[in-house]
Amino acid sequence: MRIYIYIFALMTILATSAHAGELSAKAGAAVVLINRADNLWTGGKPQIQSIYERPKTATKILPFPILDITHIDNASGTEYFFGTSKDEPGSLTLGRGRDFDNDTYLEIYGFYSLKESGWKNPYALNRETTDIREYGAKFIFEYKALSLSYKITQTDFKNDDIGALFPELKRSGSTHAVGLSYQQMLDITYGLTPGIIYEKGVYDGKSNSYEMYEAFLGFDYMKQDISFNTKISAKISEFDKTHPLYQQSREDKTYGASAIATFMNPFGMKNYFATAGAIASKTDSNIKFFDSRSVISFCGAGYKF
Template identity: 25%
Template sequence: MKVAKHLLAGAALLPLVAHAGLSDRGGLSGEVSVIAGVISTNSNLSTSGSAVKDSPLNSEGKRETDSLFGGLGSLAFTFGEGLSKQVFVGTSREDIAVGTLALELGYRQQLESGTKVSVSYLPTLLAQDVWADPFIVDTSRSETEKSGDAFRLKLDGIGGSLLSLDLAYAQMDIDTELSGAGMGLTTGQQQSLARSGDTFYSKLSYRQFLGRGLGVTPSVVYLKNDADGDAMASQTLGGELTYFSFAGRNKIVLTGKYHQRDYDAVHPVFGQTRSDTEYGAFLAYEYSQLFGIKPLAFITLAGFTNIDSNIDFYTSNQYIASLGVTYRF
């Protein structure tokens, strides 16, 4: 589904105050959410809008606005002495609250040192429709699928501290890679546009409390995209800052990010090496005990992401706003 990733990104499931173990009770727990909202983007790479890219090629795309509606949920089974072991499936509240898509199946354990170790498999992190050849103008472009598997290791509260490390490795494959096929490129130039490959991700975070239920989490992010094509391979370095506030029934998480992404080789279509600056902000809000019902909560998220590229074709921005209801059990 084209909008599946937007539904996940729009669910404002906020992180809870930490328990002594991995949960406040043993056994099965989870949540189910129903959300609705809108998303607007002008990305030339998005398949949710028109299949025709108007001339000239090196220009920003048309803005398209779509509605979104759907549901999602998560399940966890907590067990062991001190509720220190957990099997889980679904989307992490912490990830979604900062605008990250991650559907996981994994195992988590809290060590005696206080470190929470999570190992997970992300089967649909990268699955989405993309253009087989994004560089066709004034003619309808055909779609293909980008799919892949990812594996993740998270260390939260390392040694009982407020330091966390998030590591991931992903393999991505384009089913039908035709990038630049209609541009009269040489075989070598066309191969440099191959998007399949491996991605390595790392994020180091430190949670600093500023008061009761109030704090900030600065993070440093490094990502290496080792694509098969040199013009598509890149390295990203950036920072993120999350502010969180839990006061009574109200929970707020506000995250800002700034990433610099540099590519390895000259783009054969545009004749220069691509360089992107990406920044954005996400505001997630939750009001618990909706209508006085303890397991029911109102949730909402609003955010934007902007990419400024030295190649206009890749310059884009996206806005999203959603609201919904979550039931926890």
């Protein structure tokens, strides 16, 4: 139902404001290669040998659409946008942003995951999948180089078998993340962005609820038709209550790195674009079952209207 609300909202925006501003769009497609070892990922094998073993590596190739529709209202300077976003991988986003005269920028958007799934019981030796509904919203306030954000994400499991067996392992709930960052431009083309994030996971099962602390550093290069963005991060997650199957509270340490390049008008092809990148992460947990490692690489191309 919520996806239809997003589409209706998009059509309303376009119908009421297309005549009063600038409308642009980008459309294309990408191929995503996922190499991942994660016992909670449904892209891996449904069978496991033991709940005390580290995950096995699996590989999956997926097609993915690229869509970005933007409308700028000439009277107010407000920007409306709809489409897929690198900030919310695998989701559709719908939102608006506006620059103000006092070096302030405000943005708010909602997102809805295109397709999510999880295990009914991730600890069963022969596991079955169930649908997950994931959606949320993000608010961003920027003043000059300083950025403050708040993000809420809601996750609803259709069939949570493990939660029925152990109420403290229920997985439906929400996360609340507050972020603070500062962009330091080294010159007109280079910039560094250090930042911190605090996230609180509030789930129906207290053993899955957590507090997460993250620090990151981004590096951005922008010149003419080329943009290059990299990021490194480290975070620690501390869970609220003892896990009933392992009789200890879970603690995860995660390290990540990413690099994304975008080329406008590649090889002189006007209005076309190409993009490629990779995202890597590794999680070390005090409970081996929750160890994970992942490398996601992608490439895509499209046309700007």
